[in-house]
Amino acid sequence: MAMEYPLGAEKAIEIRDLKKSFDAKDYVLNGIDLAIPKGKITVIIGFSGTGKSVLLKHILGLLKPTSGEIRVLGRNLSEMDVAELTEFRQHYGMLFQYAALFDDMSALENVLFPLREHRRSMPKAEMRRIAMERLKQSGLDEKHYHKLPSELSGGMRKRVGLARALALDPDLMIYDEPTTGLDPVLTEMVDNLIVSTHNLRQGTTSIVVSHDLYAAFRIGDYIAMLNAGKVLLTGTPQDFLNSDIELVKKFVSKGVHKA
């Protein structure tokens, strides 16, 4: 099913007939066709276990397709070797459900880490300036910069994780269930942070996997719903509200009731 983009919209990601089987028997992804427009927020929704995280791992090049093609920023991932993929991943910023910070490093050191790894020739003072700027953009108060993750609240840890994801100026921001397990106040904070982060730099593409339809409506320019290894529907939030597809209606009514 074609996504109704503005005509000629540039695509950050193009996926064609992507199939993935882990056991040569059942296909978790069974023919995914999906285009993700550049510069927009696309929210991927779907019931639990429908392959959303598996799809993200393919986009990240962490899993290899059984068949099909994935192009990211014009590059075909299957044509890259491990070293090229590792290099290419600098275009991505990732924030997962658990921010997965380094426990023995301060907030600031966590954000410095990718810079030290990938910007080896950058002067130390410049790294520090960038790291502090990202922490500020993520809304962490300066008095927390030198604290360990264990000394920070859940919300603050999310901010540090986001700042670290932004360290290398990614073209693509990828969030996998960033608000799962958070209370409503924190959920709204993280949703708002995703939008403000997206708007920091023009042209950034954001992909958010969520089981939260309410969030999808609030923050998504486009929504893609996965089901049974395929893309069931793509479109604007309005397209989802207007859809006649039974499963979409089910998901929408569930989300609307929750909201």
Ligand SMILES: Nc1ncnc2c1ncn2[C@@H]1O[C@H](COP(=O)(O)OP(=O)(O)O)[C@@H](O)[C@H]1O
């Ligand atoms: N590495 C793996 N090996 C085998 N099966 C996997 C692996 N990763 C995910 N799966 C299976 O793929 C299906 C989709 O998982 P996932 O993408 O995590 O779902 P969700 O939509 O909830 O993110 C699940 O049935 C899961 O058990």
Ligand SMILES: [Mg+2]
């Ligand atoms: Mg998942």
